[in-house]
Amino acid sequence: MSRPAQRLAMASEWQVPAVSVRSLSKRFGATVALNDVSVDLMVGEVHCLLGENGAGKSTVGKILAGLFPADQGEIRLNGRPASFKSIAEARAHGVAMVFQELSLAPHLTVLENILLGAEGRGLFRLIASAQERGRCTAILRKYGVALDLDARVADLSMGQQQLVEIFKALAQDASILILDEPTAMLGIHEKQSLFEIIRQARDEGRAIVFVTHHVDEVVELADRVSLLKDGKLLETFAADGKIDPDHIIAKLTGGAAGREVKREVNRSAPNLEIRGLPMIDGSEGTITVHRGEIVGLYGIVGCGREDIAEALVGLRRIGPQQVLLEGNPFAVRSPAEALERGVAYLPSGRAANLVLPTRSIRENLTISRLGNFSTGGVLALPKEVLWAVDQLRRFATKFHHHDDSILSLSGGNQQKVMLARVLSNDAHLVVLEDPTAGVDIETKHQIHEALLERSARDGLSILFVSSDMLETIAVCDSIYAMYQGKIAGRWVGPTRADEGAIVRAILGSPG
Numbered sequence: 001m002s003r004p005a006q007r008l009a010m011a012s013e014w015q016v017p018a019v020s021v022r023s024l025s026k027r028f029g030a031t032v033a034l035n036d037v038s039v040d041l042m043v044g045e046v047h048c049l050l051g052e053n054g055a056g057k058s059t060v061g062k063i064l065a066g067l068f069p070a071d072q073g074e075i076r077l078n079g080r081p082a083s084f085k086s087i088a089e090a091r092a093h094g095v096a097m098v099f100q101e102l103s104l105a106p107h108l109t110v111l112e113n114i115l116l117g118a119e120g121r122g123l124f125r126l127i128a129s130a131q132e133r134g135r136c137t138a139i140l141r142k143y144g145v146a147l148d149l150d151a152r153v154a155d156l157s158m159g160q161q162q163l164v165e166i167f168k169a170l171a172q173d174a175s176i177l178i179l180d181e182p183t184a185m186l187g188i189h190e191k192q193s194l195f196e197i198i199r200q201a202r203d204e205g206r207a208i209v210f211v212t213h214h215v216d217e218v219v220e221l222a223d224r225v226s227l228l229k230d231g232k233l234l235e236t237f238a239a240d241g242k243i244d245p246d247h248i249i250a251k252l253t254g255g256a257a258g259r260e261v262k263r264e265v266n267r268s269a270p271n272l273e274i275r276g277l278p279m280i281d282g283s284e285g286t287i288t289v290h291r292g293e294i295v296g297l298y299g300i301v302g303c304g305r306e307d308i309a310e311a312l313v314g315l316r317r318i319g320p321q322q323v324l325l326e327g328n329p330f331a332v333r334s335p336a337e338a339l340e341r342g343v344a345y346l347p348s349g350r351a352a353n354l355v356l357p358t359r360s361i362r363e364n365l366t367i368s369r370l371g372n373f374s375t376g377g378v379l380a381l382p383k384e385v386l387w388a389v390d391q392l393r394r395f396a397t398k399f400h401h402h403d404d405s406i407l408s409l410s411g412g413n414q415q416k417v418m419l420a421r422v423l424s425n426d427a428h429l430v431v432l433e434d435p436t437a438g439v440d441i442e443t444k445h446q447i448h449e450a451l452l453e454r455s456a457r458d459g460l461s462i463l464f465v466s467s468d469m470l471e472t473i474a475v476c477d478s479i480y481a482m483y484q485g486k487i488a489g490r491w492v493g494p495t496r497a498d499e500g501a502i503v504r505a506i507l508g509s510p511g
Contacts, residue, residue, distance in 0.1 A: 017076075018043045018176055018207035019064065019095075024073035026059055033059040034070070035231040041176065046198060046208040048218045050248065051228035051440065057211045058100070059231075061178040064209070065097035066090030077176075096169035097178040100411070102161055104168075106154035110147050111136055114168045139171055143197050159190030166197065177201060178209040183217060188300045188467070188506070195221055213440045215245045216470055227251055263456065265293045265477050271461040272330075272429055274308065276321040280488045280505075287480055287487070289429065292459040294451060296472040296494075299482035299506040306348075307485070309431050309465045313338040313345040325429065339368070344427035346418060348434040348465075354418045355406055362388040362402040365417050368425060391420045396446050412443035419447060423454055429461045436471060448475045469499060481505040 017040040026034040034056045041047050049057040063070050066084030075082050077093060084090040087097070104113050114136050133149065140147055145163060153161060162182055169177055179198070183191045198221065202208050210221060218225055218239075227234040227248065234251060272289040279285040287308070289295045297305040310316045312323065314332040323330045325341070332338045335345045347354065356364050365388050366373065373384040388402050395416040399409060406414060419435060435451075436444040452475065454460045466472045472479055473494045481488040481502050488505040491498050 017041055018078060020074075020076040020079075021060065021064075022074045022076070024060065024063065024075070025071050026056075026063065026068075027071055032231045034063075037073075037228070037231070037233045039226050039233060039236055041207045041209060042224065043207055044202055044205050045223040046202050046210055046221050047224045047226065048210045048212060048222040049226050049228060050212060050215070050218055051234075055228040055440070056231040057228055058180050060228075061097055061180055061209055061211060064090070064095055064176070065178055066095070067097070091169075091172055091174065094173065094175035095178070096172065096174035096176070098162075098165045098169060098180065098182060100181040102165050104153050104161060104165060107152065109150050109152060110156070110164055111149035113153055113164050114149075114171050116168070136167070136171060139167060143167075143170075143200060145193070145197070157190075159186050159193070162186065162190075162194065163197070166194075170201065174206070176207045176209070178211070180211045181213065182210070183212065183214070186467075191217075213444065214468070215248050215441065218248070219243045219245060263452075263477060265290055267293070270324075271326060272312075272463070273324040274312075274321055275324070277308075278486045280483060280486045285487045289461045289463055291428070291461055292455050293477045294455055294462040294464050294475055296464045296466060296476035296479040297482060298466060298469070298472045298479055298502065299488075300467070303482040303506065304485035305465050305482045306433065309345075309433055309463065312431055312463070313343060339425060339427065342427050343429045343431065344422045344425045346422045346430070346432045346435055348437060355414055357405075357407055359406060360403045361392070361397075361399055361406050361409065361417060364406045365391060365421050365424075368421055391424060392417070395420045395450060412439035415439050416443065416447070419450070423450070423460075428459070429463070431463045431465070433465045434467060435464070436466075436468070444471065451475060469502065470496075473499065473502075 019041040021040070022038050024034050024037045025032075037056060037060065039047075039060070049060065051057050062068060064075065064084075066087045066089050069083065069085070077095070082093065084093065084095070090096070105116060108116070111133060115132055136149060140149075145167070147160060147163065147167075153164060156164070166177070166179070166182075182194060186194065198208055198210070202223075210217075212218060222239045222243065224236065224238050225243065225248075226236040267288075267290045269291060270288045271291045271293075272287075274287040275284075277285050277287060287295070287297075297308060299305050307316060313335040314337055315335065325343070330341070330343075332341060332343075338345060356367065359367075362385065366384055370379065370384075373380050373387065385402060392399055392402065397409070397413050397416045397420075399413065406417065409417070415436070422430060422432075432451075436447050439447070448471075451462060451464075455462055464472065464476055473496060476494065478490060478492045479494050479502065480490050483506055489502070491502065494502070
């Protein structure tokens with residue numbers, strides 16, 4: 001009998017949760033991360049933890065996984081007191097966590113990563129035995145996943161890397177699996193594949209903790225939900241197929257689910273035109289962004305939306321299509337040249353492409369406009385500080401001091417700094433790729449409001465490239481759906497009623 005099955009039998013016999021957390025508290029300096037949180041994680045359930053950045057969701061998971069200890073409180077594993085001093089000790093007891101920033105070794109193979117830390121006793125080795133290879137092959141086959149065990153992780157897609165991280169935990173017979181924002185960079189197909197694996201792991205008797213910012217994921221996946229805010233548990237409830245997204249959002253933010261009343265946009269003078277794009281019906285079409293308009297490019301990963309965004313800012317060739325900016329031909333060779341011509345760019349992948357990890361919050365914010373604070377090559381630091389602090393407050397960024405490391409901020413607040421950096425440039429067109437990936441509901445609403453305000457107040461045009469359906473509908477004045485490099489449809493003033501048609505379009509369904 002496997003370890004998960006043994007734990008399932010034990011839990012059933014004792015009639016206790018897989019994990020019980022009682023009065024858990026944790027403080028980081030002056031910040032209270034958890035305040036008297038109690039929650040039960042049941043065998044054979046997906047328990048979603050939902051809340052804003054800094055609410056305490058990931059802190060619960062990291063304490064359970066042995067990353068750091070709680071200041072107060074008690075953890076019981078299958079009815080017995082448990083306190084892990086390291087990730088390795090937690091894994092030895094069947095508790096594994098898949099972190100938002102993946103902990104894979106990119107230069108090693110899939111097989112080597114899955115077995116890393118679980119190799120046979122004796123001399124450390126990277127070449128797995130035939131028995132270990134066979135065990136990994138059997139696990140992949142069991143979950144219906146095709147991964148080349150000899151492929152380098154660095155050569156895999158983000159979705160495939162996420163699967164490797166999860167199978168690393170499953171290969172070690174984890175009975176309690178904690179997933180921290182596992183879908184942040186995944187497309188629709190990758191997300192659904194992940195959900196099927198999670199459901200199968202749950203049905204095998206594992207307790208799944210799913211940390212997410214997406215209410216639609218909670219609706220689709222959760223058996224039980226816990227809402228956290230400012231380190232406190234607001235409520236825990238069973239899903240029972242009756243989750244009300246509006247109730248969740250109101251509980252966490254006091255806001256509404258989305259923007260259903262659309263703005264009037266003056267479409268008389270296009271700011272951006274991309275002509276000669278292939279349409280799904282074989283004709284040619286044009287993507288148009290008017291002044292003050294937010295236009296969405298929506299589709300699954302690899303549909304062509306990223307190619308258009310990157311071509312606009314000089315990261316790739318767009319092909320034979322013609323691009324006009326304010327009626328004039330537009331072609332650049334780099335994002336820096338694009339910015340000089342009034343087009344700013346926020347790429348996806350905050351950690352890899354945006355954040356300067358060795359620099360302060362202030363330096364990360366002002367790096368692209370230091371000339372505004374310099375005279376004769378000499379930086380006027382007080383002027384820079386005043387501007388930076390004003391921008392941080394405008395974007396409701398939670399920070400202690402502007403000279404603290406950017407890594408001292410939560411992921412959502414780091415994203416606010418990156419967005420403030422881009423929007424503070426003197427651009428009249430901004431290209432945004434998944435600007436709210438990995439941020440919480442409240443931060444997402446704040447970012448949406450900032451974009452709506454800038455577009456309405458300053459006439460800023462925004463090309464909004466997103467893999468989040470509800471977000472795209474909520475924030476965009478019009479949406480172009482993409483399928484296999486082609487425009488599959490356009491919706492002006494989109495609402496939730498258009499969701500089904502948009503999904504059909506991006507999946508290539510004629511119905």
